[in-house]
Amino acid sequence: MADPESTNPQDPDAATEPQQTQAQAKVDDTAAKLNNLTLRIWPPTQRTRDAVIKRLVETLSSESVLSKRYGTIPEEEASAAAKSIEEEAFLVAGASFSADDDGIEILQVYSKEISKRMLDTVKDRAAAANSDAPSGSAEVDSNNAGASGGEEISSPSLKTEA
16 A cells, blocks of 8 residues: 555645745735824714714713712703814814824813813803802802812801701
């Protein structure tokens, strides 16, 4: 009986060599494409901006860390505020964008502007609500707003009412 390897005229390594060369060519081609690929995260897509607005509306109109301190905003008002906040933040961030940036720094500016403007919005709204309230309840609210857990509030008007 003859040895199976000796009867096979083709070398198994020779058959895989063209496949390896072809696979390497695909890898090289893909690597070349990736080297020419530029990934930019600024400006965000409209879909991303819409998602930011949606999240702002949720934060402003539902229970959150902000609402515990400043109160919630009705959804319709929160929607208008969120659009304004995002648009203003986008314009400020876009003004500082340069073509040499990869977008990370500008995205940080955008995020900080959104946070700052959201906080300003809820603070302004809470201040307006306190100024519209009757004087006795506004004073109580403003005194309570400055207290943190465990602090005692001392106010002449509170003592006389008690």
